[in-house]
Amino acid sequence: MNFDLTDEQQVVTDLAGQLFTDLATPERVKAVTDADGFDADLWSALADAGLLALCLPEESGGSGMGMVELALVAQQQGRHVAPVPFVSHVLAARTVAEELSAVPAAAAAVQGAIAGDMILTAAIAEVGVNDPLNPTVTATATPDGVRLSGEKPAVVALDRAGKILVPAVQDGSTVIALVDPAAEGVTVTPLSTTNHEPQGHLELESVLVADDLVIRDPEALDRLWLRHLAALAAVQLGVGEGAVTQAAQHVSERKQFGRTLSSFQAVSQRAADGWIVNEALWSTVINAAWQLDNDGAGALEDVLSAAYWACEGTSEVVLGAQHLHAGIGADVDYPVHRQFLWGMQNSTILGTASSHLARLGKHLAAGSDVGSVDR
Amino acid sequence: MDIGDTPEEAAFRAEARAWLLEHATPAGDHGENHDLADHVEKALAWQRVLHDNGWAGISWPEAFGGRGMRPIFQAIFNEEMATVDETLGPLTVALGMVAPTLMRHGSPEQQQHIGAMLRGEQLWCQLFSEPNAGSDLAVLSTRAELDGDEWVVNGQKVWTSLGQFAQWGILLARTDPDVPKHQGITYFLVDMASPGIEVRPLVQMTGTAHFNETFLTDVRIPKENVVGEVGDGWSVARTTLTSERSSIAGGKTGWNVDLLIEAAHIKGVADDPVVRQGLARAHTQATNLRTLGYRIRSALSMGTTPGREMLIMKLAYARHWMETTDLAMQILGAEGMLAADDEGLRAIWPFAFLNQYAVRLGGGTDEVQQNIMAELGLGLPREPSADRGVPWKDLPR
Ligand SMILES: Cc1cc2nc3c(=O)[nH]c(=O)nc-3n(C[C@H](O)[C@H](O)[C@H](O)COP(=O)(O)OP(=O)(O)OC[C@H]3O[C@@H](n4cnc5c(N)ncnc54)[C@H](O)[C@@H]3O)c2cc1C
Numbered sequence: 001m002n003f004d005l006t007d008e009q010q011v012v013t014d015l016a017g018q019l020f021t022d023l024a025t026p027e028r029v030k031a032v033t034d035a036d037g038f039d040a041d042l043w044s045a046l047a048d049a050g051l052l053a054l055c056l057p058e059e060s061g062g063s064g065m066g067m068v069e070l071a072l073v074a075q076q077q078g079r080h081v082a083p084v085p086f087v088s089h090v091l092a093a094r095t096v097a098e099e100l101s102a103v104p105a106a107a108a109a110v111q112g113a114i115a116g117d118m119i120l121t122a123a124i125a126e127v128g129v130n131d132p133l134n135p136t137v138t139a140t141a142t143p144d145g146v147r148l149s150g151e152k153p154a155v156v157a158l159d160r161a162g163k164i165l166v167p168a169v170q171d172g173s174t175v176i177a178l179v180d181p182a183a184e185g186v187t188v189t190p191l192s193t194t195n196h197e198p199q200g201h202l203e204l205e206s207v208l209v210a211d212d213l214v215i216r217d218p219e220a221l222d223r224l225w226l227r228h229l230a231a232l233a234a235v236q237l238g239v240g241e242g243a244v245t246q247a248a249q250h251v252s253e254r255k256q257f258g259r260t261l262s263s264f265q266a267v268s269q270r271a272a273d274g275w276i277v278n279e280a281l282w283s284t285v286i287n288a289a290w291q292l293d294n295d296g297a298g299a300l301e302d303v304l305s306a307a308y309w310a311c312e313g314t315s316e317v318v319l320g321a322q323h324l325h326a327g328i329g330a331d332v333d334y335p336v337h338r339q340f341l342w343g344m345q346n347s348t349i350l351g352t353a354s355s356h357l358a359r360l361g362k363h364l365a366a367g368s369d370v371g372s373v374d375r
Numbered sequence: 376m377d378i379g380d381t382p383e384e385a386a387f388r389a390e391a392r393a394w395l396l397e398h399a400t401p402a403g404d405h406g407e408n409h410d411l412a413d414h415v416e417k418a419l420a421w422q423r424v425l426h427d428n429g430w431a432g433i434s435w436p437e438a439f440g441g442r443g444m445r446p447i448f449q450a451i452f453n454e455e456m457a458t459v460d461e462t463l464g465p466l467t468v469a470l471g472m473v474a475p476t477l478m479r480h481g482s483p484e485q486q487q488h489i490g491a492m493l494r495g496e497q498l499w500c501q502l503f504s505e506p507n508a509g510s511d512l513a514v515l516s517t518r519a520e521l522d523g524d525e526w527v528v529n530g531q532k533v534w535t536s537l538g539q540f541a542q543w544g545i546l547l548a549r550t551d552p553d554v555p556k557h558q559g560i561t562y563f564l565v566d567m568a569s570p571g572i573e574v575r576p577l578v579q580m581t582g583t584a585h586f587n588e589t590f591l592t593d594v595r596i597p598k599e600n601v602v603g604e605v606g607d608g609w610s611v612a613r614t615t616l617t618s619e620r621s622s623i624a625g626g627k628t629g630w631n632v633d634l635l636i637e638a639a640h641i642k643g644v645a646d647d648p649v650v651r652q653g654l655a656r657a658h659t660q661a662t663n664l665r666t667l668g669y670r671i672r673s674a675l676s677m678g679t680t681p682g683r684e685m686l687i688m689k690l691a692y693a694r695h696w697m698e699t700t701d702l703a704m705q706i707l708g709a710e711g712m713l714a715a716d717d718e719g720l721r722a723i724w725p726f727a728f729l730n731q732y733a734v735r736l737g738g739g740t741d742e743v744q745q746n747i748m749a750e751l752g753l754g755l756p757r758e759p760s761a762d763r764g765v766p767w768k769d770l771p772r
Contacts, residue, residue: 130708
């Protein structure tokens with residue numbers, strides 16, 4: 001057993017760290033967030049550095065790496081709360097490359113995704129109880145292809161997406177359709193989110209999708225969902241680390257009662273609590289990503305553990321960091337609130353701490369075969 | 376012991392309820408008012424309605440225009456008012472902090488303001504905190520120097536809630552730098568329209584500019600506006616701060632758990648055992664807060680100051696706020712972090728969820744309250760401090 005990064009993983013981490021440090025400065029992040037919430041310069045830099053192709057298969061022009069490498073980059077993104085739809089894009093591209101690369105239209109989308117010219121996204125969150133594994137969109141077979149109807153809330157980068165992966169149910173089985181937002185019957189409504197990440201509400205009214213752009217592998221949605229949870233947990237890890245770093249720096253500099261705040265144990269211990277959660281999250285994220293790379297769907301328990309820490313743990317971490325900044329952190333000209341908003345938002349988007357626990361608990365209590373995803 | 380209302384209290388409660396039913400906006404519109412100016416205006420208007428109908432200053436002495444009833448009656452009225460869609464939140468500084476301070480320390484002229492507050496004519500703000508004086512408020516460095524019959528004030532205040540709308544402010548400034556920090560402070564009433572006051576709104580992450588930076592440059596304040604003695608501002612301020620804590624804690628009965636239950640039904644998770652446990656926990660916390668509130672009120676009725684209960688109440692309230700809004704997010708899921716919604720659910724919870732950090736800071740942070748509790752409640756020794764007895768001007772910066 002060896003937790004050290006390989007040389008290749010270290011290179012990826014350093015490269016991503018450098019890019020986000022240089023390009024996603026607090027000033028730049030503020031400017032982009034105040035504008036349209038998408039950093040186009042950073043996006044092309046990520047594409048140029050090959051990071052958008054990171055975990056895509058080599059046959060499709062990707063680097064053939066896996067979830068561990070993706071997690072390492074996502075962690076760096078989180079540290080800098082960099083406003084780009086990295087996770088949803090890369091994971092959607094990977095799914096399209098793995099499942100549909102024989103179809104020219106899909107292969108073209110993957111090439112566009114690698115170059116950063118076409119943004120891909122996946123509509124995973126669900127209306128109602130938000131159970132991504134039980135899609136509410138319906139797919140109906142017709143002579144021309146499949147027709148989709150239904151709605152999806154909170155789709156990341158929907159306003160810019162060139163293609164959208166939409167999970168649906170056809171005759172009782174789960175499918176994922178590659179939808180063109182320009183198709184007839186698609187309505188996109190922009191949503192304002194608390195962390196200012198561009199998201200949209202997607203409505204589909206009898207939208208036609210060619211048969212060969214529908215993924216029918218019954219496990220494809222499980223994979224897509226598990227990967228999203230793990231990658232989002234990695235973003236949360238970075239978000240929490242950024243929060244604790246800023247808090248530690250602030251309380252080491254600010255003085256009250258003639259001493260630095262960090263000399264009050266109530267303060268230093270709160271910061272230490274955050275650090276401990278981050279450590280726990282690091283272990284569970286790396287474990288989940290590694291299990292996904294090596295055992296695929298068998299990683300359910302590992303991924304849910306990471307997802308739980310990323311919801312419950314990181315929201316405590318960012319709340320603690322915000323608290324330690326007190327009044328000064330409440331002003332949006334001061335950067336720490338972005339970690340707070342990201343941490344809070346990401347802790348609800350793909351299910352909440354309690355829904356992850358409920359699923360994990362049900363799975364454990366049922367004594368299901370380790371790993372199998374139960375609905 | 377009898378925790379229930381006395382017949383007199385019950386009659387008062389029934390009368391208040393009937394009146395509110397007729398005159399107040401009914402609850403049900405769960406929307407949070409994000410237009411701050413409008414929110415302030417509505418609070419002032421509601422205070423005027425209360426005043427014109429004899430429901431203002433229920434427990435204030437008759438000499439100040441109140442009804443002179445025991446505090447429990449004000450508490451009962453607040454409790455009933457919590458069930459309708461009206462708030463006096465923006466008037467907390469005026470009604471909850473300045474009025475009690477002036478009743479105790481103000482000159483007869485200064486006490487004239489109390490009537491104006493009662494009639495809903497004045498909004499007040501609190502100019503205490505400074506960039507370098509937050510938890511350690513007494514180290515504040517805004518200077519006031521006497522020039523003839525006027526004090527000339529220079530300095531900067533920060534986090535001044537609603538300062539952009541207020542007509543009057545309470546201000547702490549240093550008038551004697553040669554004595555230890557608590558001793559050289561003077562308490563002023565300041566007309567916010569005075570030349571030299573510049574209020575710059577600070578936007579918070581909820582998207583509103585609830586508080587401000589306030590710059591004071593050669594602001595002239597008449598001598599008559601000093602509250603209490605020159606140099607004795609700290610003891611006046613303690614009255615204000617104690618009243619602030621009680622008004623943050625008092626009158627609150629916790630989040631309405633029924634709203635959460637309703638949300639759980641709408642989202643189809645009312646039979647989820649995790650959600651049900653959360654609802655049950657929120658209910659137990661609300662019960663704790665309510666009974667704690669009764670203890671405070673009954674102490675007030677007996678004429679004692681319920682100091683410890685107030686401290687516990689503020690902390691328990693902050694925790695309840697955190698856990699309850701957290702549960703709301705568990706119930707609402709991804710949709711909980713969006714801004715607006717036709718079911719009316721999202722309008723209130725995301726704002727409250729994000730604002731949980733503020734509840735634990737305003738009026739003294741959790742840790743500062745816990746320090747006070749350790750001293751007052753448990754009799755533990757004070758934290759060692761290096762600055763006791765040291766003249767303010769010699770303090771290390
Ligand atoms: C929403 C809001 C509204 C406000 N409105 C007003 C207003 O209208 N007027 C006004 O004058 N002020 C106002 N304030 C300011 C408020 O009173 C201060 O923010 C508060 O007293 C804390 O001061 P600070 O922000 O400087 O934090 P700091 O004192 O810098 O504290 C930073 C952190 O250190 C901790 N800490 C500090 N000292 C100790 C200690 N001795 N032991 C343990 N931990 C410690 C704190 O708990 C906190 O977590 C408002 C603040 C907020 C958030």
